[in-house]
Amino acid sequence: MESINSLKNRFVEAKKAAELRYNQGDYQGAMPYLQQAAELLGEIYRRDINQKNRELYVSIRDQITERFNHCKQELGLSPAPKKAAPRPAPVNKPAPGKPGSDKTMTVGDKQPEGEGKKTNGGIAEEDINYVVNGIDVKRFLVTESREKEVLFSDVVGMEREKRTVQRELFLSEEQKAFKASIGAKNKNFILLYGLPGTGKTYFAMALSNELRQFSGEDIPFFSVICTQVKSPHPGETENNIIAIFEFTKQFDRCVLFMDEFDAIGYSRQLATGDPTVGPAVNTLLTQLGGFASNPNLLFLAATNCPYNLDGALLSRASPKIEVPLPSAQVLQGTLERKLGKHLAPDVDLSAVAQRLEQSKFSNRDCSNLIEAIKDELIDAHEADDMIVSYDANMIKAALKKVTSSVKRDEEEKLEEFKAQYAE
Template identity: 30%
Template sequence: MVRSNQKTTQKREREEDADPTEHSAELVILKPQGYPLSSMLDEYPEIDNAEVFEHYARKQWNGLVVNEGEYLFDRRMYPDFAYKIIEVVPPASSIGIKTTIVINDEEKVLNIPGLKSDVTFEDVVGQSSARQKCKLIERFLEEPEKFGKWAPRNILFFGPSGTGKTMLAKALANKTEVPLLPIKATQLIGEFVGEGSRHIHQLYERAEEMQPCIIFIDELDAIALDRRNQELRGDVAEIVNALLTEMDGIVERRGVCTIAATNRPNSLDPAVRSRFEEEIEFALPDEQNRYLIIEKNINTFPLPVKDIDMKKIAKLTEGLSGRDIVEKVLKTALHQAIMNDEEVISHDYFDSVISKLTKKGDTAALDRLYI
């Protein structure tokens, strides 16, 4: 008799664990709603362990087809307590043993305002090849209806930090008078499982509302590293899958162009990298462009300069990006002169800053520091 009861219990557990449909939901987000009839004696379930609740929820609702806006009722520990279904991915699918079930008390929404840029192409010194390749994106954003299925939808900007990737995206938005939705990849990582993928879909829905529009994802490698290097980063797998879904155009987003930026292109997951139709390289400035960067920025100094050898500065800053020249050389020299109550800035200040960066004349140190 005991063995019979054990077999019955084991059979019931196997049936509860079985996934009755191949169309199981990947994600279900619930929001506590309370009891249909309130009472002073009603207990309100407090969830201290999300993982335990998720297992409990899958057990009791396994096989149930769910839709956004409907309600689920607890029938075990807190009978008749209601949870509203905030989101189901994909829609109208069933809860299975692998469904991620999340309780969201505050239903967070990714809020990224569209940026109107005042950066122009003239502000991006050098990068003539990148600027030339961006003409196609420019044409598309100006007349997206003409491109149809041939639209440039996914573009990868790659190159060392500080070489103008973000600036060129802003210049594109300014030239074509379209909104720019800039976001760092790390902003897409949520606090709980399932939130990250929802952020991706919210981002693209927002862009579609504003189309034509540019989505600019900076530091893409923060979420899209080669999966062979992600054994400890399972939390971002869902974000990558959601991003691939959007980039593949399964849900067509007319007039939306995704530009992603990275300084580590070879570390990207091949599945993600293959989705980019065009890869545009940004290079460190050569001596002539370093001179132009120095000249352009020195002319905006709040103090006058005296006897400055800009050609020498350009030569000594080999290996630095445009941003490093501005932030680590020009700004540092200016600040030192101001702190010393100087009325004009002499060349000595620039020599002092560069010598510290190059470690007493070791020009190769620049390459080690900034590339």
């Protein structure tokens, strides 16, 4: 495999060659070099795990894309650069005095570019109207995450699931046109289900980032935790749901991710004693109808207990993707990535991974175990600073502290669900 340094050298050369031609107005000549530089940068991005570098690569990638689009424009190859800018949306003005109303701007009323401007998927925060129908939608959105930049290459295993979504969503213009010509339905309501800590949220983030990279557009990703959307007060859950869906209409393209979806999509049949469930599900169904008709919007939902979801919601979700417990191979990959550099020769990671698989460790359990192993090393190093690697005893000690979080009854219910709904 080519080294990252060699990739970086080739990238610098390609970028230099592109800039020389671009500055001379040779747009035709610059384009292949820009393309080559973008491809090399993509590969460097995938391989370099340093978060700071990755942020820098994204800004360089954006610069290259801008130049490439400018070249195309100059050569009459495209009318205007593509960007998922906010568009005027029928968003109601907030009621005076409501939270956040003082910060609200009219959509499209742009402020001058400034340094340190916060963006969401490349769109300036100031251009986004967070107050919809008097509800401050921002309080539902999960904005900060360590894992914002994860890609499919970071998601260990799940190759079949990655292929499934790629087949459905990563389509060329020709493929889209063909699908439209035969009246094929848009698959833009995807359900991710699986036991706690298996990686549903992680997968959703990676999918959204891949989509952004594939399309070259700034597709914003809005993540909502449904337990925060649900309210015990009649009518409030429905209003919150409507506000969130209305909010997304400001964007030509976007991903809406509803985590812990069962909190608002609970089965009307099962919830006989809770009068707030029926109206919430009805509202979701109406709002999802609007989403389904727009191929540029993607709705992702995740749940640990799909068997509690309302049947009408389940029948609309396709594909329904199970995020399984990790195999020994996947667990070994994670252990190697996180501990491999400082491993003592007496450690057999393959045997550890087999044991974790048998004990039904989720990815989160595995992450917890890795932290516990690190703690063991820190303690040992404090006692003797010659100890700098993870040995078999540390792993044994950590395994006594961390156990699987999987519950047998949850696993059984999921098995039953899978048997009924597997696609």
